[in-house]
Amino acid sequence: MSDPAPTTTTPPTPEQLAADSATRERATVAALLAMLFYQGFAAAIISVASPWIGKSFHLDGAGIARLFAWISLSAFGALALSRMIDRYGRRRMILWCVAAIPVCSIGAAIATSLLWFAIFQIALYAMVGAAGSGCVVMLSEELPIARRARGQSFGGLAAAVGAGLCVFLMPIFDAFGWSWRWMFVISAAGIAILPAMARLLPESERWELSDASGINTRTRFYDVFQPLYRKRSITMILCALAGNISTTAANAFGYYHAVSVVGMSAAATSTMTIVAGGLGLLGFPLGAWTSERFGRVPTIVAFGIAITAGHLWYFWGPPPHFAWPFWWLASGFFWFNVCDNAGTVGANAAATELFPTPLRGTMIGWFALVGAIGSVISNAAVALLANKMGGMSIVVGALSIVGIPAAIAFGLLIDETRGMSLEMSAKEDQFTSEN
Numbered sequence: 001m002s003d004p005a006p007t008t009t010t011p012p013t014p015e016q017l018a019a020d021s022a023t024r025e026r027a028t029v030a031a032l033l034a035m036l037f038y039q040g041f042a043a044a045i046i047s048v049a050s051p052w053i054g055k056s057f058h059l060d061g062a063g064i065a066r067l068f069a070w071i072s073l074s075a076f077g078a079l080a081l082s083r084m085i086d087r088y089g090r091r092r093m094i095l096w097c098v099a100a101i102p103v104c105s106i107g108a109a110i111a112t113s114l115l116w117f118a119i120f121q122i123a124l125y126a127m128v129g130a131a132g133s134g135c136v137v138m139l140s141e142e143l144p145i146a147r148r149a150r151g152q153s154f155g156g157l158a159a160a161v162g163a164g165l166c167v168f169l170m171p172i173f174d175a176f177g178w179s180w181r182w183m184f185v186i187s188a189a190g191i192a193i194l195p196a197m198a199r200l201l202p203e204s205e206r207w208e209l210s211d212a213s214g215i216n217t218r219t220r221f222y223d224v225f226q227p228l229y230r231k232r233s234i235t236m237i238l239c240a241l242a243g244n245i246s247t248t249a250a251n252a253f254g255y256y257h258a259v260s261v262v263g264m265s266a267a268a269t270s271t272m273t274i275v276a277g278g279l280g281l282l283g284f285p286l287g288a289w290t291s292e293r294f295g296r297v298p299t300i301v302a303f304g305i306a307i308t309a310g311h312l313w314y315f316w317g318p319p320p321h322f323a324w325p326f327w328w329l330a331s332g333f334f335w336f337n338v339c340d341n342a343g344t345v346g347a348n349a350a351a352t353e354l355f356p357t358p359l360r361g362t363m364i365g366w367f368a369l370v371g372a373i374g375s376v377i378s379n380a381a382v383a384l385l386a387n388k389m390g391g392m393s394i395v396v397g398a399l400s401i402v403g404i405p406a407a408i409a410f411g412l413l414i415d416e417t418r419g420m421s422l423e424m425s426a427k428e429d430q431f432t433s434e435n
Contacts, residue, residue, distance in 0.1 A: 024202060028142050029151065031200035032135045033158040034193060035098055039128045039135075040162025042101050042187045046071070046121060047252050048163075048170050049180040051259050051266075056180070057114045061256065061392045062383040068252055069379035070118050075372025077126030082133045082365025083221045086358055089211070090134045090141075091203040097131035098197065102188040109184035132159070133364035140352035141206045141360075145421060149296070152348040153288035156341055160281055164274060167255075171270040206422070210357040218435055219358045224366060228431060232354050233363065235413045239406040240367045243304065244374025246403030247340065249382050249396040250311045254333065257315060257393050262325050276330040280337025287345030295418040296353070297411055299346030303339040304407030310336025311400035315393040353417040353425040356432075 046053065046068075054064050085093045104127060107120035139151040166183065173182060210216055224233040258269040283303075290299040314332030318325045355363045378399055386392040417425035 025142060027200045028138065028202060029154070031197050032138055033154055035094065035131060035197060036135050036155050036158040037162040038098065038190045038193060039101070039132050040159030041166050042105060042124065042162075042190070043128045043159075044163035044166040045180075045183045045187060048166050048255055049183060050252070050256050052174070052180040053117075057117070059114075061253075061260065062386050064256065065249075065253075065379040065383040065386075065392070067114070067118060068248075069376045069383070071121045071125055072372040072375035072379070074122045074125035074129060075369045075375075077123070078129030078133070078368040078372075079221070079362075079365040081126060081130030082361045082368065085130065085134045085137065085361035085365075086207075086219070087216055089203055090138050090207055090361070091201050094131050094134040094138075094201065095194065095198055097127040097134070099191065099194055100127045101131070102191040105184040105187035105190075109181045109188070129368045130365070133361050133368065136348050136364060137352055137360045138204055140349070140422065141204045141357070145419065146292075148353070149288045149291035149345060149349045150285075152291075152352075153284035153345045156287075156344050156348070157281055157284045160277075160284070160341065164277060167270055167273045167277070171266045174266050206357050213432070215432060215435055216358045219362075221362050221365070223435075224355065224359050224363050226434075228427060228434065229355060229359075232414065233366070235409065236351065236354075236363075237366060237370050239410045241370045241374045242402050242406035244371040245378045245381075246311075246400050246406070247307070248371075248375040248378040249399055250315065250336065251340075252379070253382070253392060253396055254314070257396070258329055261391065261393050262318070262329065264325060264329070268326055272326055272330045272333060276334040277337050280334050280341060283338035283341030283343075284345055286338065287342030290342065291346045291349055292418065295416045296346045296350040297414055297416050300343055300350065301407045301411035303343035303346070304410070305404050307336050307339035307343065308400045308403055310334075310339060312397050315397040315400075350414065350417060353420070353422060354415065356426045356428045357422075358431075360426075 050064050053067075054060065057063075057067075059067065081093060081097060101124060104120050104124035108117055108124065111117035111120055136152070136155060139155050140148055143151040169183065169186070170180070173180065207216075223229075255269060255273065258264045258272065259266060264272070287299055287303070290302070310332050314329060314336060317332065318328035322328055351364060351367060352360055381399060382392055382395050385395045389395050389398070415425075423429060
């Protein structure tokens with residue numbers, strides 16, 4: 001009896017390989033954008049609903065600032081979880097964090113004391129921060145050089161649209177007399193997307209290669225400060241600290257300023273926020289274009305300086321008895337949102353391109369930590385100085401000026417990464433040989 005003829009496997013053609021790669025890329029990006037949309041919605045609730053949350057817990061503007069400062073402690077959890085993204089894998093940690101967000105949302109929805117509300121918000125923001133870090137890292141690792149900045153713009157756009165949905169729903173809830181707590185119930189319903197995300201999201205191939213070499217287990221969270229990256233990490237951390245002092249209060253109190261200081265209705269404020277903020281989403285493609293045309297560093301410097309003008313216009317205006325406060329605030333809101341969104345694209349691209357695979361998520365976690373410190377400083381300044389300086393809005397405008405020297409320092413000290421592979425921009429080979 002003769003042996004059966006051996007079976008042969010036809011190797012895939014270059015066209016098949018390209019098609020498979022394109023399919024993987026589309027599925028991965030779709031999953032990441034869906035999760036960033038969800039995280040954007042969950043993270044925006046407390047800022048958008050702050051006037052009503054303040055009433056429920058009997059908080060004035062200073063009290064809300066203190067609450068935001070406490071919630072900023074979430075960054076310590078975000079740093080630990082971001083390190084785990086480098087240690088245990090992008091996919092695993094992103095999915096675990098997204099699964100935990102609904103639990104934290106339900107806790108916030110049913111909390112009757114300010115203490116428990118703050119605890120659940122701290123946990124929620126830690127999960128959102130870590131999941132967002134993983135998504136930002138994967139966008140850089142999964143996309144080719146020419147589409148990396150564009151991918152970051154899509155990610156920022158997805159998160160912003162999620163936050164915009166929150167802004168759209170809040171006045172509807174207020175008009176029908178529904179509690180702000182139902183917003184967190186909607187956030188908890190996001191658990192429904194998890195099975196689909198688990199099917200669509202693969203593990204990062206770069207992380208798998210790095211993990212197979214064993215270097216992921218040999219690195220620590222403080223390795224971002226080793227001599228090879230010390231100038232980059234310290235400069236970027238200090239700039240991130242100053243940048244967050246500059247923008248945190250402005251982002252948190254924009255809605256509160258319009259409703260409680262200027263006296264606009266919730267409906268008018270939400271309309272202004274949605275329309276002007278929607279137009280401000282143009283900052284994402286603008287930031288992608290400038291990042292690819294002029295570079296990541298020039299994008300961050302230009303928009304980091306220009307955003308201050310928008311903050312001052314919005315929070316130090318409109319003048320008393322101005323006939324069209326809606327249009328005054330809308331123009332300022334549009335301007336600083338364009339600058340914020342464009343600068344975010346450049347910052348996310350630079351942050352993920354300047355550090356190697358075993359430290360990429362960790363560095364984003366460090367940014368979250370110093371961002372929280374900046375948030376604490378910013379909110380504490382509002383709480384302490386609001387009454388002394390003539391109001392919360394005066395303090396918020398003054399804090400925005402801190403961002404100007406930070407943008408200039410970034411431009412002088414940080415290397416440009418436009419057009420470079422991740423291996424080259426992050427000095428990956430040198431890092432591997434030294435560790």
